[in-house]
Amino acid sequence: MFKRLVLLLCSCLSFTHLAQASEPVVLLTENFPPYNMAISGKSFARDDGINGIAADLVREMFKRAGVPYSMTLRFPWQRIYEQALQTPGYGVFVMARQPEREKLFKWVGPLGPDDWILLAPEGSPIALSSLQQAKRYRIGAYKGDAIAEYLAKQGLNPVLVLRDRDNAKKLVNGEIDLWASGDPAGRYLARQVGVSKLKTVLRFHGAELYLALNREVPDEVVNKLQQALEQMRSDGFVEATFARYL
Incomplete structure (x- = not known):
């Protein structure tokens, strides 16, 4: 009976972990041209209404990694920073990776200087x-x-x-x-x-700019995204994206 309970508990934990790994990551950003910006020029946009160097890189990164996500641009920066810091499953870009922030987030990048x-x-x-x-x-x-x-x-x-x-x-x-x-x-x-x-x-x-993810985002998701970015760097996608905007 005890073994069955242990097996059941392990199964539940495994299922929960997989569910967390497959839940969409909520990505927040701001108007910070040429890295991220609303196509409309306004202070609010969603998904395809956002472009820029980092927005294009992040979008491709999630696509290659097979990780579902949503992307929202809003204002002000302090609000979206706090939201990503405090809310599991959230992330914010682009952010300078500074020593005082190092342990507050999980990092994917660099996306640019x-x-x-x-x-x-x-x-x-x-x-x-x-x-x-x-x-x-x-x-x-x-x-x-x-x-x-x-x-x-x-x-x-x-x-x-x-x-x-x-x-x-x-x-x-x-x-x-x-x-x-x-x-x-x-x-x-x-x-x-x-x-x-x-x-x-x-x-x-x-400074180098990164995607900063909430500490509760699973490591396997972070690793998949980093691997996708490295692949994009090696196949020329990153360089071509910078060339389109600069």
Whole structure:
């Protein structure tokens, strides 16, 4: 009788594990061109209404791995970050993989680079050789973003906004002196709002962008996705995807 109960329990656990592995992963993202963006230009989109380098890579990755998923783009970043962190079966992309975040998620990637830069209007006299020299200036950054968190830790106290592209207009309107953003994301966002004459005054950090999955997502799902990405890298799919957008 005891053996039967043990076998039954093992069967139930095995079934539960398989069920979890086959449940759709809920993927969340934001407008972060050229990596992920709503085709409509709005702050909400689903599935085929989302494109960009990372969106295309993630979509192909799940297809090759045979893992079901849904994809939603919404706003703001802090909300979708917390949702992916706290909800089993969720994931968020793209996210800079930082030491303080390492144990909070399971990671698939890298999906692409994200160099951190300080931008100024083209005619600005500001010239910097170190990040500490920027302390005397008003620096705009994106609330909840890794760049903003890094600047705060360095004692620079950035001025935060809920939409990173708003920093482009604040910069040219003189509301901030510098804009801390990613490259190529910052320039891409600026062009979207009609701002093109910017210069890089400092390149201060480099990061790699990943798909971050909730810790409850099964390891076998994470491994399948990573293997699919490596295959995409080796057969040229990743390179071709970057070439379409840049």
